[in-house]
Amino acid sequence: MAGAPPRMRALCMLLCLHRTLAQIDDETDGGPIGSAGDSGMSVGTPSCVYSTKGATFDLTGMLRGDHDYTGTTPGGYTYRFNVCSGTVKVCNSQAAPASKWRGSHCNNLGDLSTQEISLLDAKDPMKGVKVSYKDGDICKRQVSGQMEISSRQVTYAIECGGDEPAVLKHIDEVSMCEYTITFTSKHGCPVGSRRGGGWKFITMVFLFTGLYLGIGFAIKWHKFGMRGVEAVPNIDFWRQVPGLVFDGITLSVSKAKVAYGIASVKLFNGRLPSF
Structure with missing residues (x-):
């Protein structure tokens, strides 16, 4: 150019x-x-x-x-x-x-x-x-x-x-x-920093349990004048829970013993140790 x-x-x-x-x-x-x-x-x-x-x-x-x-x-x-x-x-x-x-x-x-x-x-x-x-x-x-x-x-x-x-x-x-x-x-978010669905479920359980107890306490405290343990919502049911849990464990152990005995006889000709 x-x-x-x-x-x-x-x-x-x-x-x-x-x-x-x-x-x-x-x-x-x-x-x-x-x-x-x-x-x-x-x-x-x-x-x-x-x-x-x-x-x-x-x-x-x-x-x-x-x-x-x-x-x-x-x-x-x-x-x-x-x-x-x-x-x-x-x-x-x-x-x-x-x-x-x-x-x-x-x-x-x-x-x-x-x-x-x-x-x-x-x-x-x-x-x-x-x-x-x-x-x-x-x-x-x-x-x-x-x-x-x-x-x-x-x-x-x-x-x-x-x-x-x-x-x-x-x-x-x-x-x-x-x-x-x-x-x-x-x-x-950083990898591994987020909780999965299982943690979310547990969090929701604790959240609803807290709401249930808090609202129940408030109602029984203010409406019925209850104090202490008696203010726990559905206290009669919760008093039965330990016994119900114990009965469930006892029944499960009993069933397991029966199944163990049957397996010992049918599969091992009674050679399994008893408990």
Whole structure:
């Protein structure tokens, strides 16, 4: 291009500038999320197992292979994103963790290779984790009153809680180039920190027992003026419980002795020791 006329060089520069600015979308958007749905080509999966301060997190259960998480804003933008993988619907033929769409125009919000995982609260792993990506498509942002060219970046704030793999709470545009997507997820809790169904059942038993005793005491105390042991709800039944338990144990032992004797005769010709 060194020997090209000045007008030709100027035209080439304008074309290059136009292609660069075509990727820039500097409209501010935010607000409550909506929903959308689509599917497309799947992409690679970065590691989503993270360990720190004795706690291990496994976010792979949040990955979606058939459709993206989606959210829309009043500005007319649709956000598509995935966790531990690129979006199912690909923007500009490039794998990315998240993208921002308006019609057929889209921008990628980060690069999968830049993934970083850290705690939401450095002092409390039970708060959850955040997954950050940077080096997305270029954008314009305001710095000290001046507009600068930068690149988009997105952070997933994954709060520990609930029993679902992922519940999308909201999408925020922190600045003209930074986005935060907040989830509540059981995978946002350290592995092994959540109690299973058996513990939940035991907790419910203790809870209802406490309510039963507390309400019963209150009624017998205030309505009937009973005090001490007599204020225990259904005290006559509870006085019989030790005897009922003893009778049950005695019956079980008796049945076991009979079964043992029958087995000794039929299977071992009476050679088993008696008890």
